[in-house]
Amino acid sequence: MAIVDQALPHIAKISPYIPGKPVSELQRELGLSRVTKLASNENPLGVSAKVEQAAKLALKTLGRYPDGNAFYLRAAIAEFTCRTMPEVMVGNGSNELLEFVGRVFAGPGDEVIFSQYAFAVYAITAQIIGATPIQVTAKAYGHDLDAMAAAITSKTKLIYLANPNNPTGSFFSADALTAFMQKVPANVVVVYDEAYLEYVERDDAPSGLALLDQYPNVIVTRTFSKAYGLAALRVGYLLAHPDIVNLLNRIRAPFNVNELSQVCAVAALADQDFVAASVALNKQERSKVITALTHMGYTPLPSEGNFVCVNMGPEAASINQQLLQLGVIVRPVANYGMADFLRISIGTEAENQHLITALAQVK
Numbered sequence: 001m002a003i004v005d006q007a008l009p010h011i012a013k014i015s016p017y018i019p020g021k022p023v024s025e026l027q028r029e030l031g032l033s034r035v036t037k038l039a040s041n042e043n044p045l046g047v048s049a050k051v052e053q054a055a056k057l058a059l060k061t062l063g064r065y066p067d068g069n070a071f072y073l074r075a076a077i078a079e080f081t082c083r084t085m086p087e088v089m090v091g092n093g094s095n096e097l098l099e100f101v102g103r104v105f106a107g108p109g110d111e112v113i114f115s116q117y118a119f120a121v122y123a124i125t126a127q128i129i130g131a132t133p134i135q136v137t138a139k140a141y142g143h144d145l146d147a148m149a150a151a152i153t154s155k156t157k158l159i160y161l162a163n164p165n166n167p168t169g170s171f172f173s174a175d176a177l178t179a180f181m182q183k184v185p186a187n188v189v190v191v192y193d194e195a196y197l198e199y200v201e202r203d204d205a206p207s208g209l210a211l212l213d214q215y216p217n218v219i220v221t222r223t224f225s226k227a228y229g230l231a232a233l234r235v236g237y238l239l240a241h242p243d244i245v246n247l248l249n250r251i252r253a254p255f256n257v258n259e260l261s262q263v264c265a266v267a268a269l270a271d272q273d274f275v276a277a278s279v280a281l282n283k284q285e286r287s288k289v290i291t292a293l294t295h296m297g298y299t300p301l302p303s304e305g306n307f308v309c310v311n312m313g314p315e316a317a318s319i320n321q322q323l324l325q326l327g328v329i330v331r332p333v334a335n336y337g338m339a340d341f342l343r344i345s346i347g348t349e350a351e352n353q354h355l356i357t358a359l360a361q362v363k
């Protein structure tokens with residue numbers, strides 16, 4: 001008997017998460033010196049200088065275990081969000097927290113609702129915990145909140161919402177979220193994933209935090225991986241009722257966020273000028289990239305994030321391959337059922353120019 005037959009069947013059939021191709025991998029494969037990675041929605045400005053300074057100091061303390069309760073980081077997050085420390089939990093990326101919620105609240109026989117084209121981790125989590133994934137058909141590549149509310153049954157335990165959503169960039173308004181929450185029973189946990197919150201510049205944007213007082217079943221997740229420029233360090237946080245945080249803490253490994261990550265996240269949170277500069281760069285460059293793509297005859301989906309998702313037709317996979325040859329890494333999203341699309345992160349001016357030049361060459 002093969003060892004795979006010994007694995008739990010619901011685990012063996014999971015399709016693993018497909019990350020963006022690392023720069024070093026493409027350099028290794030093709031011997032290219034110049035590689036532009038626009039595949040993982042990272043901050044193209046990299047790390048803030050203040051974070052670098054903090055990291056240098058922290059290196060001296062790496063011989064000791066970190067603070068398992070992440071006191072200073074949770075205190076900084078509580079202050080920044082105007083919430084209390086018992087409402088704050090930090091994770092090894094918000095990815096870890098998204099999974100903790102699943103493991104605590106749902107299992108075999110339970111239903112977990114998320115949108116078609118929503119962040120892949122929701123579906124993967126539902127599978128990991130052996131729950132039944134309920135994927136609700138999208139509307140214009142975004143969340144159809146009416147249909148998601150209608151999909152709630154007595155078996156529903158958990159709903160994941162991403163706003164803006166990745167990989168599509170879609171967005172729903174505060175009014176739409178309020179109307180949705182009114183239809184969700186109090187015993188169903190709603191995860192409101194704000195990974196791209198910082199980039200949203202709309203008057204009708206919902207505030208996840210505003211939901212917390214009214215709905216003790218809401219969990220807001222955020223990350224340091226995108227606008228804060230700490231993707232490599234894997235830090236995210238959630239805000240929720242202290243009873244929820246208490247439950248989630250029971251399954252957390254003792255030192256889930258390492259010392260360097262805690263120190264750098266504190267410094268990153270304190271450097272809001274860096275975040276503002278990153279957001280401003282994204283705004284300016286996103287519109288340039290959209291204009292260039294439009295001139296080439298493509299129609300990117302509307303995006304509130306630091307990336308655009310573009311329909312390239314049946315040639316998408318081949319265009320992706322040719323871009324790689326030219327040293328540009330973007331993200332195919334065929335695993336999302338969007339085989340004709342490529343997702344392109346917004347880079348620096350020079351990186352975006354590399355993309356645009358390469359794309360023109362490919363065409």
Ligand SMILES: *Cc1c(COP(=O)(O)O)cnc(C)c1O
Nearest residue numbers: 093094095119166195223225236
């Ligand atoms: C990138 C992303 C995350 C965050 O991932 P981390 O684990 O914090 O790096 C969460 N949700 C969405 C929708 C994302 O795109």
